[in-house]
Amino acid sequence: MIVVRELTKRYGPTLAVDQLSFEVRPGVVTGFLGPNGAGKSTTLRILLGLHHPTSGEALIGNRRYDRIGRPMHEVGAVLDADAAHPGRTAFHHLACLARSNGIGKARVTAVLERVGLASVAHKRVGGFSLGMRQRLGIAGALLGDPAVILLDEPVNGLDAAGIRWIRSTLRSLAAEGRTVLLSSHLMSEMALTVDHVLIIGRGRLLEETSMTRMRDRFERDVLVRSPQAAELAGILAGLGASVTATDDGGLVAVGVDASAIGDAAAAASIPLHELTSRSATLEDVYLDLTSEVADYQAAVERTARP
Numbered sequence: 211m212i213v214v215r216e217l218t219k220r221y222g223p224t225l226a227v228d229q230l231s232f233e234v235r236p237g238v239v240t241g242f243l244g245p246n247g248a249g250k251s252t253t254l255r256i257l258l259g260l261h262h263p264t265s266g267e268a269l270i271g272n273r274r275y276d277r278i279g280r281p282m283h284e285v286g287a288v289l290d291a292d293a294a295h296p297g298r299t300a301f302h303h304l305a306c307l308a309r310s311n312g313i314g315k316a317r318v319t320a321v322l323e324r325v326g327l328a329s330v331a332h333k334r335v336g337g338f339s340l341g342m343r344q345r346l347g348i349a350g351a352l353l354g355d356p357a358v359i360l361l362d363e364p365v366n367g368l369d370a371a372g373i374r375w376i377r378s379t380l381r382s383l384a385a386e387g388r389t390v391l392l393s394s395h396l397m398s399e400m401a402l403t404v405d406h407v408l409i410i411g412r413g414r415l416l417e418e419t420s421m422t423r424m425r426d427r428f429e430r431d432v433l434v435r436s437p438q439a440a441e442l443a444g445i446l447a448g449l450g451a452s453v454t455a456t457d458d459g460g461l462v463a464v465g466v467d468a469s470a471i472g473d474a475a476a477a478a479s480i481p482l483h484e485l486t487s488r489s490a491t492l493e494d495v496y497l498d499l500t501s502e503v504a505d506y507q508a509a510v511e512r513t514a515r516p
């Protein structure tokens with residue numbers, strides 16, 4: 211379980227995290243989503259005791275990171291796929307991590323097997339692809355068999371096979387009852403990976419919802435074309451739809467579905483030339499939610515430029 215309460219972090223004049231509060235439950239994969247600069251990495255770094263909050267708290271299993279006796283057994287994190295020294299072998303890298311945390315070599319072998327790196331355990335990390343380095347990062351995070359796993363942009367730059375692997379691995383870690391939180395700035399990456407999503411912008415929580423509810427929120431509309439558009443518009447308005455005209459003579463109706471429009475047109479003997487149900491994508495909903503903060507961020511960056 212992760213609990214973040216009224217967390218605020220300032221870097222000089224920059225307010226990176228602003229009174230942020232949320233909880234992350236075990237057993238599900240939770241996405242931490244927001245545009246670049248939203249404060250995701252800062253929050254993860256505070257959770258891991260790497261940065262100090264200006265105010266508020268970030269707890270793992272009810273404790274601050276610096277109060278956790280054996281952190282590797284409580285929380286595993288992958289912040290950077292390139293954390294391992296390229297000259298070391300995968301086994302050596304994990305064995306060093308394990309030794310400094312009082313973990314035996316049998317566990318190193320077990321995690322290498324779990325992430326599918328057993329056959330390259332004695333190869334140097336410098337020759338690994340990004341996907342293999344990500345697997346190694348996850349192996350390191352799993353060394354202490356922690357209940358909480360944090361990953362910062364784990365699918366960034368991965369190919370389709372790598373993304374599929376990360377998805378199924380995170381799902382199985384959550385199914386084992388672990389708390390899994392991963393950050394991303396892309397909704398498309400989250401859509402198939404997470405069950406629950408926290409959306410942040412400018413250091414604040416914009417939305418917390420399940421992926422299912424997020425999908426249900428798509429605003430559906432219907433594009434309809436008819437040579438008797440004006441008459442049809444009147445009928446649709448009578449059905450309670452809100453109707454707007456497109457530049458090219460079409461009508462966009464919200465609040466009434468395509469079959470009702472078809473039936474109403476048939477009943478009034480109005481010919482239809484097009485009847486298309488349209489739905490926003492998850493990406494549209496996300497961009498809608500974050501557009502204001504993304505505009506703000508762009509404006510800040512413009513002002514900061516000499």
Ligand SMILES: Nc1ncnc2c1ncn2[C@@H]1O[C@H](COP(=O)(O)OP(=O)(O)OP(=O)(O)O)[C@@H](O)[C@H]1O
Pocket residue numbers: 221224225226227244245246247248249250251252253395
């Ligand atoms: N060490 C630091 N010193 C000064 N400012 C920082 C520092 N770390 C982050 N920031 C600033 O804090 C804000 C939040 O950054 P953060 O990296 O947490 O966002 P993010 O959501 O992880 O973005 P990204 O997806 O780009 O990594 C940004 O404006 C960033 O420039």
